[in-house]
């Protein structure tokens with residue numbers, strides 16, 4: 001039987017830099033894992049492409065997908081739904097390839113319940129004031145939305161102890177290289193590597 005791939009979850013408060021770090025990781029030529037494109041009911045931002053950044057759905061379509069059990073997890077975040085299509089995750093893992101999810105904290109908890117064997121990484125801001133200024137600099141949300149996201153962020157930061165690893169996003173390059181090191185280390189730690197050697201020793 002083919003060994004399953006590794007489910008990698010990157011989570012953390014809004015504005016910490018999850019999207020930035022994820023894009024940087026996936027821009028590297030030797031990236032060995034697949035990206036799980038999420039579904040959302042939020043409107044596309046300038047430059048975002050349907051099927052690349054997100055699958056953009058109406059609320060009705062999204063609720064239909066929930067009812068049909070097509071989402072591994074979903075959450076309502078500042079007035080919009082976000083969710084992970086389950087089929088692609090399962091197909092990728094079953095094919096023995098790793099898959100990378102970049103999702104908010106409530107969704108990450110749901111994934112933890114379904115895939116306790118996953119690798120859960122929390123991206124943390126250097127400070128709350130730095131987080132606030134990153135959300136402001138991005139300039140994509142209204143004042144009300146920013147306030148909502150900061151309130152939520154405080155609660156989310158309290159949940160970091162539930163993760164396998166906490167990575168501080170002080171500098172994008174450093175955060176990316178820490179995440180990649182964690183993934184490599186996780187592969188070395190898991191039985192699948194030991195299993196291969198066991199077979200070699202037995203057949204020798």
Ligand SMILES: Nc1nc2c(ncn2[C@@H]2O[C@H](COP(=O)(O)OP(=O)(O)O)[C@@H](O)[C@H]2O)c(=O)[nH]1
Nearest residue numbers: 014015019038074075082083084102103104107
């Ligand atoms: N639960 C869940 N959260 C998601 C998913 N996709 C994206 N998110 C999170 O939803 C939040 C809002 O995303 P978005 O509107 O793109 O804003 P931004 O990530 O803050 O730029 C972020 O914390 C994302 O990581 C998903 O499939 N499920």
Ligand SMILES: Nc1ncnc2c1ncn2[C@@H]1O[C@H](COP(=O)(O)OP(=O)(O)O)[C@@H](O)[C@H]1O
Nearest residue numbers: 014015016017018019020134138169170171172
């Ligand atoms: N290490 C960093 N240092 C400074 N600014 C950053 C860093 N990482 C991300 N940012 C900036 O912070 C803002 C929020 O990043 P984004 O990736 O949209 O966050 P998230 O996906 O977690 O909501 C963006 O303007 C981004 O350019």
